[in-house]
Amino acid sequence: MKIEGRTFAISGGASGLGRALARSIVSSGGNVAILDLNPDVANPLIAELTPSRAIFIPCDVSSTDEIASAVSTIKEWISKTNYPLGGIIPAAGVGRPGLIIDKSLQPADMEGIDFLLSINLRGTLDLVRQLLPLVASTTPKDADGERGVVIMVASSAAFEGQMGQVAYAASKGAVASMTLPMARDLSRFGIRVVTIAPSMFDSAMTAVMPDKVRKGLEKAMEFPVRAGKPEEFASLAKQCIENPMLNGVVIRLDGATRMPSKL
Structure with missing residues (x-):
């Protein structure tokens, strides 16, 4: 599917992996609707991409009503630009480590989960x-009858979740597991579904990691021995958009990293 002339909605698109992808899409001739909670980060990005090519929509993806409002805004915007919606990239995510039960025999906080x-x-x-x-x-x-693509974001934790990652691994494992059935549901509409499962990438989530944790993670890496770059994620996501044979699959983007039980 060609990026040019289409709109792509990216949640968490103001920073990290989503930000890099937004830049890549606009540089390839597409428009982006960026759903995020941080206007201080989003507004400078919109200015960089130019307001005619990008729009910022404040949205908390945990709220069905806020998503519905964002959808209405996107619908109105694409009717004005004549760039139909060609892709959905839910890249918003959080990490909150915690043992399912701690050494004092206290169970994990359900509110946090x-x-x-x-x-x-x-x-x-x-x-x-x-x-x-x-x-x-x-x-x-096109001749295939393709209408669009959904690109979801899982994590290497979906396969090798470490101690303290029960809830996080559950969330990302669920995203990975729904990739194929979603692709099957949407095949009749000519919509593909691909999930990318990155290892440690430079992002707002990993920026707050202590140096000890980061160095411990690097010991599990094969090559390259470093965190992934957002631009590398964006490069794969762009290929997921453009290559029609990528469908119903979870792609690991991890440099052969396999996480140990603990650091």
């Missing part, structure tokens, strides 16, 4: 389901 799941899992699924009608109602532009 709900917060993480509401963004990483529920927010992903809710954003996708509400935006899909805008993609499914577009007119195909």
